[in-house]
Amino acid sequence: MTASIETMTPPLDTAAIPGPRARALVERDNQVYAPCAGRVYPFVIERGDGCYVWDVDGNRYLDLNAGIAVVSAGHAHPQVVRAVQDQAARFIHMAGTDFYSEPMVKFGEKLTSLMPPEHQWQLFPCNSGTEAVEASIKLARYVTGRQGIIAFLGAFHGRSYGSLSLTASKPVQRRGYYPLVPGTFHALYPNPYRPPFDVDPARVSEVCLNYIEQTLFHTIAPPRDVAAIIIEPIQGEGGYVVPAAGFLKGLRQICDQYGILLIADEVQSGVGRTGKMWAFEHEGIAPDIVASAKGLGSGMPIGAMVARRELTERWEPGSHGNTYGGNALACAAAYEVLSLVESELAANAARVGSYFMRGLNELAGRYEQFGDVRGRGLMIGLELVKDRRTREPARKLAHDVMEEAFRRGLLLLTCGASTIRFCPPLVLTEAQADEGLELFEDTLKAVLSQG
Numbered sequence: 001m002t003a004s005i006e007t008m009t010p011p012l013d014t015a016a017i018p019g020p021r022a023r024a025l026v027e028r029d030n031q032v033y034a035p036c037a038g039r040v041y042p043f044v045i046e047r048g049d050g051c052y053v054w055d056v057d058g059n060r061y062l063d064l065n066a067g068i069a070v071v072s073a074g075h076a077h078p079q080v081v082r083a084v085q086d087q088a089a090r091f092i093h094m095a096g097t098d099f100y101s102e103p104m105v106k107f108g109e110k111l112t113s114l115m116p117p118e119h120q121w122q123l124f125p126c127n128s129g130t131e132a133v134e135a136s137i138k139l140a141r142y143v144t145g146r147q148g149i150i151a152f153l154g155a156f157h158g159r160s161y162g163s164l165s166l167t168a169s170k171p172v173q174r175r176g177y178y179p180l181v182p183g184t185f186h187a188l189y190p191n192p193y194r195p196p197f198d199v200d201p202a203r204v205s206e207v208c209l210n211y212i213e214q215t216l217f218h219t220i221a222p223p224r225d226v227a228a229i230i231i232e233p234i235q236g237e238g239g240y241v242v243p244a245a246g247f248l249k250g251l252r253q254i255c256d257q258y259g260i261l262l263i264a265d266e267v268q269s270g271v272g273r274t275g276k277m278w279a280f281e282h283e284g285i286a287p288d289i290v291a292s293a294k295g296l297g298s299g300m301p302i303g304a305m306v307a308r309r310e311l312t313e314r315w316e317p318g319s320h321g322n323t324y325g326g327n328a329l330a331c332a333a334a335y336e337v338l339s340l341v342e343s344e345l346a347a348n349a350a351r352v353g354s355y356f357m358r359g360l361n362e363l364a365g366r367y368e369q370f371g372d373v374r375g376r377g378l379m380i381g382l383e384l385v386k387d388r389r390t391r392e393p394a395r396k397l398a399h400d401v402m403e404e405a406f407r408r409g410l411l412l413l414t415c416g417a418s419t420i421r422f423c424p425p426l427v428l429t430e431a432q433a434d435e436g437l438e439l440f441e442d443t444l445k446a447v448l449s450q451g
Helices: 020-034 080-090 101-111 128-142 161-166 199-215 246-257 277-282 328-364 395-407 430-449
Strands: 045-047 054-057 060-063 122-127 148-152 184-189 226-231 262-266 289-292 302-306 370-378 379-384 412-413 420-423
Touching: 045 080, 054 199, 060 430, 080 328, 101 122, 101 302, 101 328, 128 148, 128 161, 128 226, 128 262, 128 289, 128 302, 128 370, 148 161, 184 199, 199 246, 226 246, 246 262, 246 277, 328 370, 328 379, 328 430, 379 395, 395 430
Parallel strands: 148 184, 148 226, 226 262, 262 289
Antiparallel strands: 045 054, 054 060, 122 302, 289 302, 370 379, 379 420, 412 420
16 A cells, blocks of 8 residues: 555654754653653644644654544544634533533433433543543442452553552553552453463353353352443453454343443443444443543543443432533533544544555565454554564564654554554544555564664
């Protein structure tokens, strides 16, 4: 695939990246912000338009990470910008935990209308994915009277104490914070490329489901004490892992059998990213509770916990709250984003995502370092390996590719042990996909040539 001249990113002087203004701002940032977040490379944004961003030194980049799968409608989408500007001229905030507003009602009506039709739904608005997960586990414990929560190894659900207790993707995220919230357990995620215990990939769903029923339930997590099982329909930070076929249906059956609530963490995979509104739709199931954020506001800080109405109606007033949840600016933006996803962006993600995956699979035929290409829609992971036979993760290669791509005008992020994630704005075109593939191959060649 070859990019057209019109869409090519101008060549950058790699030796001068980052530029002088960017270096100065990074130094100022270092003086005032705690280093705990751990920035990955010194990109300093000045503005954005669609799938392109410019740094403070005037360099243009093709953005294939969208602020960690957040800028779903693209940078500065005119409908989203106009909605925020119009709302800001009316009023910016009136605490939704105590009062009412039309932007909040419209957003709630739109979001609940996009949930599975077999149930009625209500939501709790918040500001982030972490808060949506916290609300999900609080609701589950409250309405079931049970305390246990089962998550999965490789999961990322957030960094506050409740959500961190469920997170299990990297040790650095938990190190130094024990003891965590009691009553949390972890099961095996059905990774077809790296199946637990090296079982036959055809049996990975069966093995992982059996681990819950025959091991957890019979040892440390009796089912009558388990309030919920929380799962990412596609693991995000764990490596953009699509679960083995049939696993989510089997998980739904286990939950139904034991009266356990099923929580879908759609913070990274939801709102059209996989080509459908929700990633769980690909598996033909409906969860009891859904946590959403990231792409929901296309950059405005907003999250939502959406649950079956028969559950939320039992959540008494005062049982949970949030000062900024339902913020008028965020709700106005999210309403426009959901409208765009419903009308065009989910379909575009499905079409261009398939096109992009075909391009990556073509490259896989030329590079032995391509271990696995996987994903749905515009949530695509490329796992790099040292050897296809042993599947040993190529951690340094993945990191070096990410950094070199930045110097060449392409914004990427890694996840898992050695996966390059491609999660661009959902407005990505086929021409921009070609451009990204060409830049990525040039980057890979450059890194491999350096040994």
